[in-house]
Amino acid sequence: MAIVLQILLVVWVFRLLTNVFRLCATKFYFYLFKNNYKHLNRCSRPVGVLFSKANTQQYVVCTERRYSVKEMYQDYISNCLTDRHSSNKISKIFNNTIGVYSYRIRQNFYPVFWLTAPVNALNSVNVHPNTILSVLINILFWLINFSAGYFLEKFLDNNLPTNLLSTFDKLI
Incomplete structure (x- = not known):
């Protein structure tokens, strides 16, 4: 019985630390996103991994002006971090991801x-x-x-x- 409780304690600590790290990373990238960090495209891979680990939305509708025509297409969120037209939607998805990680941290104590x-x-x-x-x-x-x-x-x-x-x- 004690061995199982020790294993559950290790799993509990690992799960807690993993979700705390992911929450902090998501808040950091959200801070960069809100402040229009000029090299935000370099962060697209970690942001995509954080969204996929949280099982939040993976795609967003992006807009791009080509040849004076506004073109809309669906792309990964991590590829549209610098798109001004989809910033409200990406902001909502960041908030949802932060909520998922906060819930998982609270779930450790249930x-x-x-x-x-x-x-x-x-x-x-x-x-x-x-x-x-x-x-x-x-x-x-x-x-x-x-x-x-x-x-x-x-x-x-x-x-x-x-x-x-x-x-x-x-x-x-």
Whole structure:
């Protein structure tokens, strides 16, 4: 049981740090976007990765004037960061991405999220079981977890003292 709790603690810390880093990075690029940073096109790849990790909108309608004709086309958000005509839409998408990462950070502190850890792990890899199957997966996970912890504790209580004493006798 203690091993599973330690693993969950490591996952909790890793998930928290990852989402805090992504939130800070998104806020930094949003700050650059709002202040019309002149080399914003250099940041297009990391911005695209942040949007894709948050599963927010990937495309935006961009406008471009060619030969005195206004042309509209759909492109990746990261390619349209310097387009003045789509700046309001990109600003909304930045705010949505910041909201997603803030929600994921808060989700780390919700106990119900961690009680349903196996189903949440499946959902993170785009496997969405139905309600009955997800309840069965959670119950099975926690039954195996508690029984493995119980039997491991019994095994260590029965075998560790005798093996430990014989090991100390060999060392001396």
